[in-house]
Amino acid sequence: MSGPNTDYDPVEVTPLKPEEVEASRDAALAAIAAATDLAELKQVRIDHTGDRSPLALANREIGALPPQARKEAGQRIGQARGAVNQALGRRQAVLEAEHEERMLVEETVDVTLPTDRIPTGARHPLTTGAELIADIFVAMGWEVAEGPVIEAEWLNFDALNLGPDHPARTMQDTFWTEPPENHLVLRTHTSPVQARTMLSRTPPIYVVCPGRVFRTDEYDATHSPVFHQVEGLAIDEGITMANLKGTLDHFAAAMFGEGISTRFRPSYFPFTEPSAEVDLVCFVCRGAGVLDGATCRTCRGEGWIEWGGCGVVNPRVLTACGIDSERYTGFAFGMGIDRTLMFRHGIEDLRELFEGDIRFTTAFGTEL
Amino acid sequence: MKAPVSWIREYVDLPDGVTTEDLAARLTALGLKLEAIEKPGDQITGPLVVGRVLTMQPEPQKNGKTINWCTVDVGDANGTGEPQGIVCGAHNFAPGDHVVVILPGGILPGNFEISARKTYGHLSAGMICSARELGLGEDHDGIIVLPEGAGAPGDSAFAVLGLDDEVIEFEINPDRAYALSLRGVAREAALAYDAPYRDPADRPVPEPNADGHPVQIDDPAGCPVFVARTVRGFDPAATSPDWMVRRLTQAGMRPISLAVDVTNYVMLEIGRPIHGYDADKIAGPIRVRRAADGERLTTLDGVDRPLSTEDLVVTDDSGIIGLGGVMGGETTEMSSTTTSVLVEAAHWDATSMFRTGKRHKLTSEAGKRNERGVDPVVTQAAADRVVELLTTYGGGTADAGVTVVGTPPVATAIAMPDDLPARVSGIDISRETARQHLLAVGCELADDGYLPPPWRPDLTDPYDLVEEVVRVVGYDQVPSVLPREAAGRGLTREQRLRRRVGRLLAGAGCVEVISFPFIGDAALDALGLPADDVLRSTVKLANPLSSEDPSYTTTLLPGLLKAAARNLGRGATGVSLFETGTVAFPVDRGPAPIYGVDWRPSDDELAKLFEALPEQPLHLAVVLAGERERAGWWGAGREAGWSDAIGIVRRLGTELGVDVEVVSASRAPWHPGRCARVLVDGTELGHAGELHPKVCQEFGLPPRSAAVELDLDLLMRRARDVTPGPEFSTYPLAKEDVALVVDVAVTTAAVEAALREGAGELLESIRLFDLFTGDQVGDGRKSLAFALRFRAPDRTLTEEETTAARDAAVALAAERTGAVQRS
Numbered sequence A: 001m002s003g004p005n006t007d008y009d010p011v012e013v014t015p016l017k018p019e020e021v022e023a024s025r026d027a028a029l030a031a032i033a034a035a036t037d038l039a040e041l042k043q044v045r046i047d048h049t050g051d052r053s054p055l056a057l058a059n060r061e062i063g064a065l066p067p068q069a070r071k072e073a074g075q076r077i078g079q080a081r082g083a084v085n086q087a088l089g090r091r092q093a094v095l096e097a098e099h100e101e102r103m104l105v106e107e108t109v110d111v112t113l114p115t116d117r118i119p120t121g122a123r124h125p126l127t128t129g130a131e132l133i134a135d136i137f138v139a140m141g142w143e144v145a146e147g148p149v150i151e152a153e154w155l156n157f158d159a160l161n162l163g164p165d166h167p168a169r170t171m172q173d174t175f176w177t178e179p180p181e182n183h184l185v186l187r188t189h190t191s192p193v194q195a196r197t198m199l200s201r202t203p204p205i206y207v208v209c210p211g212r213v214f215r216t217d218e219y220d221a222t223h224s225p226v227f228h229q230v231e232g233l234a235i236d237e238g239i240t241m242a243n244l245k246g247t248l249d250h251f252a253a254a255m256f257g258e259g260i261s262t263r264f265r266p267s268y269f270p271f272t273e274p275s276a277e278v279d280l281v282c283f284v285c286r287g288a289g290v291l292d293g294a295t296c297r298t299c300r301g302e303g304w305i306e307w308g309g310c311g312v313v314n315p316r317v318l319t320a321c322g323i324d325s326e327r328y329t330g331f332a333f334g335m336g337i338d339r340t341l342m343f344r345h346g347i348e349d350l351r352e353l354f355e356g357d358i359r360f361t362t363a364f365g366t367e368l
Numbered sequence B: 001m002k003a004p005v006s007w008i009r010e011y012v013d014l015p016d017g018v019t020t021e022d023l024a025a026r027l028t029a030l031g032l033k034l035e036a037i038e039k040p041g042d043q044i045t046g047p048l049v050v051g052r053v054l055t056m057q058p059e060p061q062k063n064g065k066t067i068n069w070c071t072v073d074v075g076d077a078n079g080t081g082e083p084q085g086i087v088c089g090a091h092n093f094a095p096g097d098h099v100v101v102i103l104p105g106g107i108l109p110g111n112f113e114i115s116a117r118k119t120y121g122h123l124s125a126g127m128i129c130s131a132r133e134l135g136l137g138e139d140h141d142g143i144i145v146l147p148e149g150a151g152a153p154g155d156s157a158f159a160v161l162g163l164d165d166e167v168i169e170f171e172i173n174p175d176r177a178y179a180l181s182l183r184g185v186a187r188e189a190a191l192a193y194d195a196p197y198r199d200p201a202d203r204p205v206p207e208p209n210a211d212g213h214p215v216q217i218d219d220p221a222g223c224p225v226f227v228a229r230t231v232r233g234f235d236p237a238a239t240s241p242d243w244m245v246r247r248l249t250q251a252g253m254r255p256i257s258l259a260v261d262v263t264n265y266v267m268l269e270i271g272r273p274i275h276g277y278d279a280d281k282i283a284g285p286i287r288v289r290r291a292a293d294g295e296r297l298t299t300l301d302g303v304d305r306p307l308s309t310e311d312l313v314v315t316d317d318s319g320i321i322g323l324g325g326v327m328g329g330e331t332t333e334m335s336s337t338t339t340s341v342l343v344e345a346a347h348w349d350a351t352s353m354f355r356t357g358k359r360h361k362l363t364s365e366a367g368k369r370n371e372r373g374v375d376p377v378v379t380q381a382a383a384d385r386v387v388e389l390l391t392t393y394g395g396g397t398a399d400a401g402v403t404v405v406g407t408p409p410v411a412t413a414i415a416m417p418d419d420l421p422a423r424v425s426g427i428d429i430s431r432e433t434a435r436q437h438l439l440a441v442g443c444e445l446a447d448d449g450y451l452p453p454p455w456r457p458d459l460t461d462p463y464d465l466v467e468e469v470v471r472v473v474g475y476d477q478v479p480s481v482l483p484r485e486a487a488g489r490g491l492t493r494e495q496r497l498r499r500r501v502g503r504l505l506a507g508a509g510c511v512e513v514i515s516f517p518f519i520g521d522a523a524l525d526a527l528g529l530p531a532d533d534v535l536r537s538t539v540k541l542a543n544p545l546s547s548e549d550p551s552y553t554t555t556l557l558p559g560l561l562k563a564a565a566r567n568l569g570r571g572a573t574g575v576s577l578f579e580t581g582t583v584a585f586p587v588d589r590g591p592a593p594i595y596g597v598d599w600r601p602s603d604d605e606l607a608k609l610f611e612a613l614p615e616q617p618l619h620l621a622v623v624l625a626g627e628r629e630r631a632g633w634w635g636a637g638r639e640a641g642w643s644d645a646i647g648i649v650r651r652l653g654t655e656l657g658v659d660v661e662v663v664s665a666s667r668a669p670w671h672p673g674r675c676a677r678v679l680v681d682g683t684e685l686g687h688a689g690e691l692h693p694k695v696c697q698e699f700g701l702p703p704r705s706a707a708v709e710l711d712l713d714l715l716m717r718r719a720r721d722v723t724p725g726p727e728f729s730t731y732p733l734a735k736e737d738v739a740l741v742v743d744v745a746v747t748t749a750a751v752e753a754a755l756r757e758g759a760g761e762l763l764e765s766i767r768l769f770d771l772f773t774g775d776q777v778g779d780g781r782k783s784l785a786f787a788l789r790f791r792a793p794d795r796t797l798t799e800e801e802t803t804a805a806r807d808a809a810v811a812l813a814a815e816r817t818g819a820v821q822r823s
């Protein structure tokens, strides 16, 4: 540092000479402009604005000036430092933007790399299918009823108007538990759930009963000793076959699309009288029987698909279940869930449903 | 039931232009469901004619075969009237025989065009046909030789062979046994077209008298009517007429002999099963009774059968000669030397027929009709028709004696409210319409309602009559009307929870499986279950499909383990499967009662019935085998292990708002040191962990495969219903990490519980973040590092408060578990 400058001559203090200050400022600005990355700029900042930078050193000399000269010199230095700091800030922003841009480019990844670290799970189409059916009925205000699979003989047969000598008892070859005198069966249909509902509730009753059922069928592409049914039951005042038709038409349209309806054919079920078979308009050819000039594979050219059975609940069943058959009428229907899924999805072999092959089940992962 | 259209038309005058398809469709709409239409001549185009063989010259060929060079009279069918020269490879005919000839220009099934062609040195102008070439069967032993009088040379062979007669096969529901006859099918056809009908059973029959074979009915409930007629001097060598053979064949029955064919024919025609005995082998009067204990009978099929006291039998002085209505006995069987036939047309109680058929595992065309209910009124007509056909085609004479014992049961009138058809069907059906339709199906008006016709034993209730009315009106007339809106409560709690559990598991990468719930010792052994394991106490099936798996299952694991192995065997590198399903545990609370159906059982009675059922909880099982996380560009894969299984249990608990407790346990089929017992409030839900190495081996799964099996019902029962709104602080968090060294036998849960309790209310959460063993911590010791997070609801915690809470936590852990803090 210079000694006291008593005779007031700023020019005597070399670092404070205007040309010296200007030169320091210009050198700083040039270095800033020349800095190509943030590291260089950092060094420039140290070199030109740090404690040992020429402008900082010059600033310290201000004290050496006589008081009347300090103001002017201070202004001069301040302006130069301001210009340098401003340039530094601008350059910093530019270089930071450049740096960020470069970093993002460098961090580029191959987004097509596989990401399947955890394998995909899936629910079974029989489960989601049964839920879809349940939801259609729940939306109409129905409820979903369930019951045990090992069932009392009385509930599986007698209460449903299948007496001990009813031919239907052999038609549906039944699994009996040991000893048969215990009168327990693996339920042959979900109808005992309907009986349980009628026994435990008072009308109006609107329930669907999806569930697993058993018959002693050999296991092949279209038969299984274990399969799944959904049955429906409505008991109310003034229920008619027309309500049955309306309900099934609604069900068909909800499950297979607008315009898909049903037709009835006379049939026989002990549980119902009158009884009907339900056919569904083929949802693939929409009843035409032909598709693109060829016989429709789904309905085999018939335009209709056999879907299930239905009818007006036999008053004997109402009586056995404690419902006043003079006051109430009811309807019931039932269809195979497995079979419905088979034709809905074009599944050729029923056994695929029970093999547990994950390739089969995950294919249904998009099912709601 | 196969019904030739020409046979139907014999009894009903169908309108002009009715096609077989139309007829089948109308009958289907009435309840006789179309199965198939057989059109035997569909694939043949003429000229197919009857020919008479004039000459045949055998000519041996170089290839070892001998061909016949024939001339055949085909009348004017060839346009010239000259004999037709045809080469034929068959040898089962002779000059003079009538054969079937297809002339050049004709087409046989398989689009096989016939033309005159040079072969074996002759110009062969046509072909003499075999049954197979005509699509009439597989018989290729030779050409068809027509019976005598089956047409003249040049006649079209279509009619002669029945090729122009279409056959409709119907599926007949059990309530419509009357439609198991042409009489019944034709009646429905008449109903369908409102066309004139002739009842083949409506025939004059001789008056019963006392000169017939004596018959006594001891059990009129089992056998209300027994008609016996006798034909003598019958020619046992007589053959069935060609038309009868054809109709039997069309109807799917095998022609056997005239006597047998006639009884079958009449059964098809009228619906009444007939039994024919060799009259010369019957000794003394016929009696019908129930069998006595210990009696036996060798039936026609050669089976010696012990009889039940419920079986109805036909006897003579020699003993039992037949199982009434089901099958005759060997001793009185008609044979190739039978010249006297006793014709039995009896009405049998349907229930007895059903039980006897079931007991003896006998199914027959006769039994099928008898057990479903046959018209009891037509016994005489049927017997008389049999006598007529036997004497016409077999010679001999009918005895003047006509035995008719008993009277047919009479139906009772059914009262049907006039508005019932409309009320049930939702179709506007007037009283007049209902009456008209019921009369059309054969009902008669009685004072107290409608009297059903005798061939309709199925009509017993007003609703049965409604079905008759509605099917005649047409099921297609039923309008489509939604019922009133029901006020449902939506899915039940369990139903919603089950969906949630399924979605959670699928989201965790598990694939749902549905397996058959049957199990046997092999699978239970493979699980390594001890002899007294509760899972070995199963509900056994009386008639299992396979003796390997004779019980309803007590565990879902074998099904899943097999499915896992199947997937790995098919190339999967890892598989995570789950199943929710019912298992069953036997209860010994006696048989389920059988109640009547005329009124509702009382609540107590129902409770007794429900109690008799086995316990049937819903289980959830998961199996994880092989790669749980895949290897990839991110690094190595990870095999499934015990922690994945327990992790799934914990996630389930979190999802359902249930505090599941995991304690170490030892239970087959799990690894004894890597098995967790899962508890909720002290109740066992099930187990999870790594499978025993032997179990993995048994099921062909990689080592360290893991599994879970829980009682899902129990878990769902404890699921939180209403979640209280959480309260949480927004003051700053204070973190403290502690590392504690304990004996390896001390569980993390125990240390964590002590820390939690010791830390007190300020502790917000605690989490194990590191675990290690080794030299640094010493033999038999392990280091557990926990991250503790503290926060107060109302203030920022001071360092002193946090430290004090941490120290209290460590102190309690030290006291409870011997934990020593690592410095």
Ligand SMILES: [Zn+2]
Binding pocket: A282, A283, A284, A285, A286, A287, A288, A289, A290, A296, A297, A298, A299, A300, A301, A302, A303, A304
């Ligand atoms: Zn179609």
